[in-house]
C-alpha cells in the first residue's frame with residue numbers, strides 16, 4: 401500500500417497534472433474524485449453533509465491495493481492547514497450592533513403592562529426610563545416606572561438638551577434622558593423605548609435603524625374598556641384619549657411591526673415582541689466586522705487553490 405500525506409496527495413491530484421480521467425461520483429452524499437496519474441490511482445472522498453475539514457478522509461490506493469486508509473482528526477486538520485494556510489480562530493461573529501426597539505401604540509393599549517412583563521423575562525435588555533411631570537399613580541416607583549420630576553426640572557433639561565426626545569402630552573411633559581440610552585448602547589445592550597406615536601416619530605428620525613412595533617387592542621371598544629377599568633382618567637380626559645387613539649391608529653403603516661395585545665393574553669403579546677427582538681438581533685447588517693474598515697467580512701477565499709481546481713474538474 402502506498403500512503404501519501406493529504407497535502408502531497410492533493411498536490412498529486414491537481415487537475416493540470418492529471419492524465420487520464422477525472423470525474424465526480426454519482427452519489428450526492430459523498431462526492432468523490434477519482435484520478436489516475438500514471439501508475440497511481442487516487443480517490444478523494446469528500447463527505448458533503450459534515451464539516452469537510454474535520455471529516456475529510458483520503459484513501460490512496462495504487463492499482464494493487466483494494467482498500468483505503470484513514471487519518472486522525474489532528475493529522476487531517478494539519479493537512480488542511482498545510483493546504484489552505486493557517487485556519488482562523490477569530491470569532492465568526494465579532495460583535496453585534498445593539499438593537500433599538502420602539503414600542504408604541506394608543507393610550508391604554510397596554511404599553512406599560514407589556515413592558516413590565518418583558519422586563520421580567522428579558523433582564524438583558526435596557527428598558528428606557530422615561531421622565532414625566534405627571535403625578536405618580538398608585539404602585540409606580542420613581543426611577544423604575546418613570547422618573548417623576550417637576551415641570552421646572554423638565555424645562556431645565558429641555559433647555560440644556562439632555563433629552564433624546566420630549567413632548568407635552570395631555571398637559572404633562574414626557575421625555576427620555578439621553579445619558580442612559582447612550583450608556584446602554586455603548587455597552588452593546590439592546591435598548592427598548594416605550595413611546596407614544598409622536599415620540600416614536602422623533603426617535604425613528606434620530607435613530608433610523610430603530611425597529612418599531614405598534615401595539616393594538618382587538619378593537620376600539622376593548623381599548624376603551626381597558627381605560628375605564630384602569631380608573632386613572634376622569635371622563636373628559638378619557639374622551640380626549642380615545643379621540644387621540646383614533647388619530648394614532650392612522651399611523652400604523654409607519655411602523656415595522658404590529659402586535660395584537662389581546663384581552664387576557666398579555667403573555668402572547670410579550671412573546672411576539674420577544675421573537676421580533678430576537679430575529680432583529682440576528683440580522684446580518686448588525687455584525688460589526690472588526691478586521692475591515694469597510695465593515696465587510698474578511699475575505700478567506702484566496703487559499704483553497706486545490707479545492708477550486710477540483711471543482712473545475
Ligand SMILES: Nc1ncnc2c1ncn2[C@@H]1O[C@H](COP(=O)(O)OP(=O)(O)OP(=O)(O)O)[C@@H](O)[C@H]1O
Pocket residue numbers: 505506507508509510511512513514626627629630661662663664665666
Ligand atoms: N392583554 C391585556 N388584557 C387585559 N388587560 C390589559 C392587557 N394589557 C393591558 N391591560 C390593562 O389595560 C390597562 C392599560 O394598560 P397600560 O397602562 O399598560 O396602557 P398604556 O398603553 O401604557 O397606557 P398609557 O399610554 O395611557 O400610559 C391597564 O389597567 C392594564 O393592566
